[in-house]
Amino acid sequence: MKVKLKLFATLQEYLPADSAGGQVMLELPDTATVPDALGALGVPMNLTHILFVNGRHVLRPERETFRLKDGDTLSAFPAIGGG
Amino acid sequence: MDKIVRINMADLSSRIEPVPEEWVGLGGRALTSTIVATEVPPTCHALGPSNKLVFAPGLLSGTAAANSGRLSAGAKSPLTGGIKESNAGGTAAKMLAKLGIKALIVEGVPKEDKWYSVHVTKNALTIQEETETVGKGNYCLVNTVQARFGLPVGVITIGPVGEMKMLSANISVADPESRIRSLGRGGLGAVMGSKKLKFISIDDTGTPPVMPKEAVKFKEAARVFAKTLLDHPVSGQGLPKYGTNVLVNILNEAGGLPTRNFTSGQFAAHDKISGETMYETIVARGGTPTHGCHAGCQIQCSQVYNDKNGKYVTSGFEYETIWGLGANCCIEDLDDIAEADHIMDDIGCDSIETAVMFGVAMEAGVLKFGDGKEMVRLLREEIGKGTPLGRVLGGGAGQVGRIYGVTRVPVVKNQGIPAYDPRAVKGIGVTYAMATMGADHTSGYAIATNILNVGGHVDPLSKTGQIELARNLQIATAAIDSTGMCLFIAFPALDIPECLTSLIDMINARFGINLTGDDVTALGKAVLKLEHKFNLEAGLSKEHDRLPEFFSKETIAPHNAIWDFTPEELDTFWNF
Ligand code: SF4
Numbered sequence: 001m002k003v004k005l006k007l008f009a010t011l012q013e014y015l016p017a018d019s020a021g022g023q024v025m026l027e028l029p030d031t032a033t034v035p036d037a038l039g040a041l042g043v044p045m046n047l048t049h050i051l052f053v054n055g056r057h058v059l060r061p062e063r064e065t066f067r068l069k070d071g072d073t074l075s076a077f078p079a080i081g082g083g
Numbered sequence: 084m085d086k087i088v089r090i091n092m093a094d095l096s097s098r099i100e101p102v103p104e105e106w107v108g109l110g111g112r113a114l115t116s117t118i119v120a121t122e123v124p125p126t127c128h129a130l131g132p133s134n135k136l137v138f139a140p141g142l143l144s145g146t147a148a149a150n151s152g153r154l155s156a157g158a159k160s161p162l163t164g165g166i167k168e169s170n171a172g173g174t175a176a177k178m179l180a181k182l183g184i185k186a187l188i189v190e191g192v193p194k195e196d197k198w199y200s201v202h203v204t205k206n207a208l209t210i211q212e213e214t215e216t217v218g219k220g221n222y223c224l225v226n227t228v229q230a231r232f233g234l235p236v237g238v239i240t241i242g243p244v245g246e247m248k249m250l251s252a253n254i255s256v257a258d259p260e261s262r263i264r265s266l267g268r269g270g271l272g273a274v275m276g277s278k279k280l281k282f283i284s285i286d287d288t289g290t291p292p293v294m295p296k297e298a299v300k301f302k303e304a305a306r307v308f309a310k311t312l313l314d315h316p317v318s319g320q321g322l323p324k325y326g327t328n329v330l331v332n333i334l335n336e337a338g339g340l341p342t343r344n345f346t347s348g349q350f351a352a353h354d355k356i357s358g359e360t361m362y363e364t365i366v367a368r369g370g371t372p373t374h375g376c377h378a379g380c381q382i383q384c385s386q387v388y389n390d391k392n393g394k395y396v397t398s399g400f401e402y403e404t405i406w407g408l409g410a411n412c413c414i415e416d417l418d419d420i421a422e423a424d425h426i427m428d429d430i431g432c433d434s435i436e437t438a439v440m441f442g443v444a445m446e447a448g449v450l451k452f453g454d455g456k457e458m459v460r461l462l463r464e465e466i467g468k469g470t471p472l473g474r475v476l477g478g479g480a481g482q483v484g485r486i487y488g489v490t491r492v493p494v495v496k497n498q499g500i501p502a503y504d505p506r507a508v509k510g511i512g513v514t515y516a517m518a519t520m521g522a523d524h525t526s527g528y529a530i531a532t533n534i535l536n537v538g539g540h541v542d543p544l545s546k547t548g549q550i551e552l553a554r555n556l557q558i559a560t561a562a563i564d565s566t567g568m569c570l571f572i573a574f575p576a577l578d579i580p581e582c583l584t585s586l587i588d589m590i591n592a593r594f595g596i597n598l599t600g601d602d603v604t605a606l607g608k609a610v611l612k613l614e615h616k617f618n619l620e621a622g623l624s625k626e627h628d629r630l631p632e633f634f635s636k637e638t639i640a641p642h643n644a645i646w647d648f649t650p651e652e653l654d655t656f657w658n659f
Contacts, residue, residue: 079315
């Protein structure tokens with residue numbers, strides 16, 4: 001299946017050099033989980049603090065086993081803030 | 084010895100008073116709101132002689148405590164018609180605290196149609212007629228005044244927008260580099276303008292640092308406190324590197340980035356105005372990504388943004404400004420937004436109110452969505468010069484909506500709604516509806532828990548838990564705003580218990596008292612309640628604790644979210 005992975009802030013250093021717009025399209029097995037998708041680019045789970053699948057938060061502890069679907073968008077942020 | 088200084092503009096006199104017993108434990112917002120609630124008739128005209136403009140450093144300002152240099156200003160707001168406190172960094176808070184000035188209260192209006200300035204030193208306070216800086220912008224004013232005294236004096240000032248008493252006028256302070264920080268919201272600059280006070284300068288020469296009553300205890304608590312700021316990833320890493328503008332992308336992902344005057348929750352060109360892009364631009368142009376708005380700031384969320392030629396354009400370039408002129412007005416060029424930010428700082432108008440206003444003005448057809456050049460022209464040539472159109476626009480989003488017959492006008496209590504869509508981030512919606520200040524994200528920053536997973540997580544798209552969240556945050560914020568601390572200490576405070584305990588330890592050591600955590604919560608509650616009472620007496624009833632109708636009629640993409648709190652549910656906010 002295909003999953004869009006978007007990385008932000010300091011996590012962008014894990015993007016392949018030829019990627020554009022802070023995102024990559026991943027080809028993953030149909031059983032892939034959130035950690036599988038992040039692992040595909042070598043992003044350590046512990047550096048991610050905020051994760052969205054299709055704009056909805058995926059939280060601890062479910063995020064460790066959360067199954068992705070074909071066409072999903074996974075967005076990952078480190079701990080950030082503002083206001 | 085701490086004192087209260089009163090300036091009466093009616094007869095151009097001043098007097099010094101001892102601090103009344105009941106004000107001793109108050110600072111910052113707790114003190115400005117207490118003074119306004121006690122001394123200003125709630126139904127008075129905000130620009131008339133009965134309103135008072137109160138400046139107060141926080142409880143810890145002037146000490147070595149990290150991030151303690153915020154200055155509060157309070158008055159009845161001409162924009163909301165209710166009570167107002169607004170705060171910013173700069174050098175003035177520390178100087179006032181070193182001079183022992185717990186509050187500086189400006190009363191009355193002058194008899195003659197002349198402008199005045201006030202100069203405060205260790206030994207004297209002088210009120211003088213001012214001519215040289217009248218009509219001048221804030222950048223020029225700060226340079227002129229500091230050159231006049233030959234010193235980096237503290238400066239509290241208004242620009243032309245404040246002189247003309249427009250409702251979007253802010254009050255500005257000089258930062259350590261003689262640049263501008265702003266006490267932005269609620270039109271307090273118009274109150275200062277109504278008193279014909281162009282600026283206050285402060286010279287703290289000859290004053291020692293503020294000495295805590297229990298120095299050893301204070302030093303230890305300050306060390307623990309500073310460490311928690313460093314240890315938390317948001318205050319220790321995220322804010323220093325990217326500033327607040329890192330929020331553009333996350334709000335866009337969450338579908339809560341109000342776009343095109345609050346008609347969508349996502350902006351196609353988000354990446355062009357994002358914190359990540361801004362960081363790279365700043366570094367490439369030799370600017371400073373990490374910068375503090377006052378000397379003791381350890382977090383340093385501010386930055387210095389240069390133009391293509393490496394020349395200074397603006398600092399303190401905040402997410403709310405960039406969202407407001409960017410996504411909300413569909414302007415994709417960060418340089419246009421930076422130029423607008425510089426002009427707003429210079430002419431002295433609130434960048435949030437003005438950005439929300441431009442969204443409404445674009446919907447009205449005054450200018451086109453995305454037209455950054457025309458926006459810059461309107462700021463400089465119309466608002467800054469006070470033409471009839473400029474005065475319409477300078478009155479804020481609510482006024483422009485009324486004049487042009489726009490129905491989608493994002494304001495609460497006539498104050499523009501910032502940067503986070505209340506349908507897609509419901510906790511902040513409750514804050515907007517209920518805040519005594521009108522729509523003000525800083526009153527109870529539910530984004531922390533709704534979006535950023537700080538202080539736990541409450542689902543932004545569900546109603547569950549939002550009222551309690553907004554209430555607790557508003558109570559805590561009212562207390563933090565009283566300490567002189569920058570609100571960004573709330574990020575570590577929500578996650579690291581020692582942050583708050585060491586903060587309380589510092590206050591106790593500073594004054595030789597014994598506050599507990601419960602006392603601090605009680606202070607926050609008391610401040611909110613006295614502000615609410617003032618608003619009720621000023622005529623802001625519970626019907627004003629509501630979001631505009633369009634939020635419950637129009638869904639917002641991508642989540643098709645709608646505002647669905649009932650009035651009865653919202654009113655339970657005040658059950659404490
Ligand atoms: S963190 Fe930012 S707003 Fe807060 S005191 Fe520092 S520079 Fe000012």
